[in-house]
Amino acid sequence: MSRSSTGAVASGPGRPGRRAAAALAAVTAAAVGLGVLAGAPAYAVGAGRPGGQQGAGTAASVTRAALDPSLVAGRGADPGFAEQEAEDAATDGTVIGPSTAAYTLPAEASGRSAVTLEPGQYVEFTLPSAANAINVRYSIPDAPAGGGITSPLDVTLAAKSGGAVQGRRTMTLTSQFAWLYNQYPFSNDPDADLLAPDQWITECACVPDQTTPAPVVSKPFRPNHFYDEQRLLLGRTYQAGEKVRLTVPKGAAATTVDLLDSQVVAAPKVDLRAVDVLAFGADPTGRRDSAPALDKAIAFARRAHLKVYIPPGTFQVNRHIVVDDITIEGAGNWYTVIKGHQTTLDASASGGPAHTGVGFYGKDAADGGSSDVHLSGFAIEGDVRDRVDTDQVNGIGGALSDSSISGLYIQHTKAGMWLDGPMHDLTITGNEIVDQTADGINFHTGVTDSVVRDNFVRNTGDDGLAMWSDQVEDARDTFDHNTVQTPVLANGIALYGGTDNTVSGNLVADPIREGSGIQVGSRFGAEAFTGHLSITGNTTVRAGTYDLNWNIGIGAIWFYALERSISADIEVTGDDFLDNTYNAIMLVSDYPVKDLYSITGVHFKDIRVDGTGTSVVSARAAGGATFQDVRARNVGAVGVNNCGAFDFTPAGSEFTLTDLGGNTGGGTTGDWLAPWELPNTITCDDRPAVVPPPAPSAW
CATH class of the missing domain: 2.60.120.260 (Galactose-binding domain-like)
Incomplete structure (x- = not known):
């Protein structure tokens, strides 16, 4: 998601008095x-x-x-x-x-x-x-x-x-x-100086504390x-x-x-009953701008109550195509390519977007949004080479209700799909989104009753899939049976607030830094988690990165209470966490708010953990969770690393792990959730040694 929206975050959930500046030593090899x-x-x-x-x-x-x-x-x-x-x-x-x-x-x-x-x-x-x-x-x-x-x-x-x-x-x-290169939001210049030399060397604009003097780093930096x-x-x-x-x-x-x-790619699709954009002057060679022709074809098709057909070819489009009450289909995303150049906008528009580019956009929600839009069977190839968070240079954008997006291939835009609600009943299926500078798909602000299913997302510059309840909660949405691979920054799947949402059957692999496989986070100004959240039947592999802001490893699934407590009914059921670089499960609050916010109402059931570099569970917050039939093996450290809120009270940790039975295997001292660790024994090792786990195998 857009890190320009982050709020103030201080040193992180480590020992009292530690500073995230410890990460300064980690500079890039040239x-x-x-x-x-x-x-x-x-x-x-x-x-x-x-x-x-x-x-x-x-x-x-x-x-x-x-x-x-x-x-x-x-x-x-x-x-x-x-x-x-x-x-x-x-x-x-x-x-x-x-x-x-x-x-x-x-x-x-x-x-x-x-x-x-x-x-x-x-x-x-x-x-x-x-x-x-x-x-x-x-x-x-x-x-x-x-x-x-x-x-x-x-x-x-x-x-x-x-x-x-x-x-x-x-x-x-x-x-x-x-x-x-460099600090968020990054630079294309390998010789650039620090973008924010008065800040700690962190991954985002979320740590305002200063360090003096400015650090010296090798170039190219990161x-x-x-x-x-x-x-x-x-x-x-x-x-x-x-x-x-x-x-x-x-x-x-x-x-x-x-x-x-x-x-095997099927032959191009032909639709003789649809309105062909070639009849309105679209150029399939890509030499001339086809945006006006697409606009004319869409207007004619709406009047005639027909579909729009874009045949094989490469069509140059350098701005948004605004869509409402229309069906647009291509010959297949290997054949029909909508390709554009990023265009610089008038610099006098202070604070607004600096660029525009190719994309299909619904009308703004403030203007009523768009509805009954159906897009399928073509590629969108942008020309985005850096990251400007104010830019609307996404493959799909705006507000799209009662609509569908299927069979698209989206590459080299900022976000593949960034939907700004309120909006409802959008179905996104069978798309490929690759090589983005920001998110793959983001449900931003009041997206409800919508489904993201059977999509393949690889090499995003931020969260692969995200629900962001910014000002208005996302509700009753589902991320189901998607694959997310190698998000360069942040998480495979991220949930920031919302109610009655579902994450099911997904495969998430290889997050790179400052994120994990699945995150449940109270952050970025999101509305609270309410109602029920179901995280069921997912698999993460090689998830859990090293967070340079905190100087600790995080979990393959991590719950983060930064701006509010997390107290909704959350069920994590039937998930597999494989080859975890650090912890399989992490529940954490930031150190400056550790006595303000807690994590409660989380229930883990029928979980398989195959390999952890450190622990099965790392608790670094107040609150509690229940565990039932959580089976583990190849655990690198003690099964539970329970630091609670770092107050180390005589009554034990502020985080309680409730054993509902069937929690077996994995621990260096017996079963990972051993009786002597219950319910809230302090077993705190702030930075346990990492033991790389073996490759996963059949259970």
């Missing part, structure tokens, strides 16, 4: 982010694939979030492609990682590992099923002064046996949409957002067992390949 964070603690080496088999395989291994698909069956989206990790493929390049150290290439890779290729080197994938299209997730260096470069990558398609070449392609990779991805139609269908070899040609830039997606 060059291209291949090394670990200088001064990083033991968390630098994280989950990966122990056993030394990386980069040596030739089998057509398919993973989901870098896991055996059987471990996440029934969780996450069904995006229609097979995902293969480069570190599992045949290569003569260098496998990097695994590592969870922020500001490094391995940490931002799926599964925390990738393959770096120098000129002349390759990585070769074996197709697990028929495919006529591929997608490559990669990173190439920035230009010395920032702004990105381009570099070729050769694609060779060969037969199952004998190696006979059947096709060749060349992709032109770019880093123009990657490589951000490089991040390294990866991008590119899709390629192969021209024909290749069969399972055939090879896709990616080779960096001589003279090209070193290229890090994270993964390959492959799939």
